[in-house]
Amino acid sequence: MTSIDQITLALLHFIRFSNYFITGYFVFINTVYLFMLLAAFSSIKKYSQHIQSMEMRNFFLSPFAKPVSLIVPAYNEQATIVGSVKSLLQLQYPSYEIILINDGSSDNTLEKLIISFNLIKTKNVFRKQVPCQNIKGIYESSTYSNLIVIDKVNGGKADALNAGINISKYPLICCLDADSVLESDVLIKIVRPFIEDHTTVAAGGSIRIANGCEIFAGKINKIGLPKSLLGKFQVMEYLRAFLAGRMAFSLINGLIIISGALGIFKKNKVIEVGGYHTSSVGEDMELVLRLHARLREKKEPYNITFIPDPVCWTEAPENLKVLGLQRKRWQRGLLESLLGNKKMLFNPKYGIIGLFAYPFFLIAEGLSPVIEVFGFLLFFVSWHYNMVAYPLLYLFILATIVLNILLTIGSIILEEMTYRRYPDTSMILKLIGLSFVEVFLYRPLMVWYRLAGLFQYFSGKKGGWGEMVRKGF
Amino acid sequence: MDFPKYWELVSYLKIDNSILRFISEQVFFPFNKHFQEYPVITVLIFCVLLVIGFTVFLFIWVIHLRLKLNRYQKLKARKFAVWEQNLFPLIIDGADISTIIKTIKRSEYELFGEFITPYLNDTKGDSLTRMVGILREIGVAERERRKLKHSNSARRRALAVQRLGVFRDPNNIKDLVKALHDKEIPVVLNAAGALLKMGDPRLLKKVASILLQNELITEELFAEALLKFEESIDLESLLTQKIDRYPMFSRFQIINLIKQITRAESGPNLINRLKNSKKVVSSILEDEDLAEELLEEIIFQYQNNESVDLEKILNKKEKKYSISSRIKIIDFIGYMKRVEGAPVLIDLLRESKSDEETISLIKALGNLEAQESIPLLLNRLKSKHPVIRAQAAKALGALRDERAMKYLLRLLEDRDWWCRFHAASSIYHMGEAGKECLQTFLNSTKDPHAKGIIVQFLSKSQ
8 A cells, every 4th residue: 555545544544433433422412411401300390399398488588588798790881780770779688788890881880870879989998808900989879778889990890799799798799790680589599598508608590581571670571582583592592501501510519600690609708719810701610610629629518509490681692793702702711710720620539520510511511612613524524535424414413403402392391390481382382493493503603603712712812702782671 | 546435434333233233123123124234323213213202202291381381370260269259258257168168179179278378377266267177178188187197208298287387277286296307307397387387385495496406407497487486485495494304203103104005005006005194194294295295205206116215215304405506596586686585695695605606695685785785795895706806896886885985996906807897887876976986086096997997987977
């Protein structure tokens, strides 16, 4: 054989083994997803039954309820900020404070707040327990005693959250996005794990997409689906991620993401790990990973949990440009968080996190765009060399579609189980119908954005944040 | 060179694996004709078909859930309207319960339970008795009792206890007391709530004592249970207990009595004889409640076929509550502003050697605004523990006694931020005198931290 033949043969062997690898990857990931769906079923059922069988009504009407500091960073949110704060002021909970951080907005966010809530500048001093940029002023509302507004030099979301932690008074801190709408009983639901189990250090809530819903005075009046296809795809994506994914990880105490839009933490534990990393764009995941690492190193019993009730509604981007920027940022944040804590990878000292949750996120989320694009290119190369096993290819495509539908329907059932249903059966049928085409339309788009995010991360490019032009609720 | 076709190259598709061939030939025989040669593909096809089948099943399930829910809501609206019409004459005029019973089908008992629960919660006296009468008549109460006794599902037991609690029927007390020993926290908590809703102070003491022995009941869950008790609470008896419940002589007599019974009887007869011995045990112990409690424990162990160690039961001298238990009670007294508890808390603070308990006591006394505690609180301002100093400063602020001012001023230069903050806050809230005092101190102090915190408060009044 000539050397060219040898190279060609080696290439054919490479293609052959790559085919094995891609098939193996596909089977592994989907098997885990299916198991996660089943685990989520059991977990949500257990949760619903528990909530039903043990009332905590008296406690949450009494002064016993642990007071909570809501920390809400805001950057150029003038369109929605007043409505958001009004919605937060209506929450059902005996004792809480709202700390809103104006993170150096260039619009009229602060001015709108000053006028709407009669803010007065104070000379309050505070303990700087975690690092943050210079605070220009602390304002208190003369109308609402539990509203505090901080005006600070721009330092990013993580920095704003740290400023909020420094100012906060209470032992539990709840970090929120300024553009979200919360269910009025959100605090009652999310504080409950801390009451029932004193080892709970953090809890995350389920996030839903508010586009298409009827919102009045900061409250969801009627649940609906977004009008755009992009919005509907995101609804399905959120349902799968929150109800199936996070619930399953929570069951094994392997939750490594608590959404920045709604997460509650024991303040002393957050301070113990140094607060949020201000340089991180995936600050929410990064903090949770460090909490896991710290508590496992100290061998302290702890629990990081997820509440499946839909409690926080957020506006999702419905145009490709903003969605792209958002997803690239998420991908950068994910890789930054994972690779910044790489000591945990396959390290038995970190238990389920080091041996399963971390590697799974790295493979299934962090590196998946590379593997998926590689698989796509491999198909063309295999086709060129007439190496496509068509029966297997057809099966592969069929399995991809069916698994996507299965996971979507599964998540919809989980949604039904959490008592916050889409009111019309036609909405459910629409979502199921769209899951047929999601793999061809939405998934490649996501792979592309995530790949771009991955390149941005490794090339050190920052990219945009993905600010949305708010329509306002 | 002539490249091999992939079909030829990938001989793995024709692997002659005996297990796969067996599955292919025996399990997937319908595919044999076409796929016998390719067991790998056959297995994959089967997996995909399985997933498709599962997907179709889930789809049907979603639709089924929807239809079921819609039907249930319609039925609920219809039946609730009918029952409401029949229930009001029953509550207001004392009409016969048979009228409403006729409208309830056997399959609708659960739904009726759901309907009547809010009414039961808000009703007392004769109306409650009549409504419970309906539930007894249609067998709902009995069914819930059976579930509580025999169900293996913790959720069912918890729900059964919850419903029995709503009925507030004294006939259920024994079953509910037993449920307090359940392994599952929701059952225990619901049972405690159910018993306390009845408003009997003797039950309160019993429930509190059992709950405090359960380490899984946190102070918040303990409070949740106690908050269901709407009558006034005898806090002193709640915080202190008899040290020796069964004197030596009585123990000897009781052991002899129980031995006689167990020698003569077994099975249900044994339980009946034990129950009937209550009078004798009461006369030995000279305490009816204690006798009942003791017999209940013995019977409970016999019923559960546990080995009964009488010596152990009787030697179980009830100790004073542990610090963690006391903290649960102290927190309850403080947060609920039960001012009658202040003397007990002051005594405890005087004697307390635990930092954790001291912090709870100071917080509670602050909440109760107990003036008698001022000397003790001033003393605690000198504590080595910064949380104790800070909490004492905060409590003194709540009491607004100007005598505390000079002691609080010293704390403004404390090394701990919270001590400085609470000291300044307490002085500031003592009115004009406090503000003047802060201003004077601001001019005299050289400590920048003290200055910072004073400026923060003084700027509020400008």
